[in-house]
Amino acid sequence: MDASYSVMINELQDRQSRDKNVIFFNVPESNNDADDISAVNDVLSKIGASVATSQIVRLGKTGPKPRPIKIICNAKSDVGLILKSKNKLRNIPGLNNVHITADWTSSQRSFYNCLRGQLSTRKNNGETNLYIGYVKGVPTILQKN
Missing domain, CATH: 3.30.70.1820 (L1 transposable element, RRM domain)
Known part of the structure; x- marks a missing residue:
């Protein structure tokens, strides 16, 4: 295998x-x-x-x-x-x-922490109304309407 x-x-x-x-x-x-x-x-x-x-x-x-x-x-x-x-x-x-x-497993925690870093970077670059939401159980960066 x-x-x-x-x-x-x-x-x-x-x-x-x-x-x-x-x-x-x-x-x-x-x-x-x-x-x-x-x-x-x-x-x-x-x-x-x-x-x-x-x-x-x-x-x-x-x-x-x-x-x-x-x-x-x-x-x-x-x-x-x-x-x-x-x-x-x-x-x-x-x-x-x-x-x-x-x-969460360690890989889920590391994925979420990476996503939080991306969210922070995008907010620092001026994007607004962003948050981490769940799409079919997977954390994803989303934009509020």
Whole structure:
């Protein structure tokens, strides 16, 4: 098998294994797993996303900043509901610094960061009304009408 096919298959398998996951950032850390579960459920209820989760895990080593929390949902549709509702966090006092993202692979993260760089360059060159939107699930630079 060609190496590029192997890389592509590994990427697809990695994406498939992550498609039921979301990552929460800046959720205050505690020493008790029950507190993490309670905090996640509190965030979910406040954004109006009543979804069932199968696992909640802190990622990485303990440090000065709160570690991200990976939430594994029971269904892929639950992830979509959470991601559609995440912007409500901006208006909730005490939770406006919490961020929610999909669990992306490293290649997806690097593609998005490259796209953000292109967006910044285009805005610095005078183009206006640009933003990153999703076309059929793929992040793309779009222009507001």
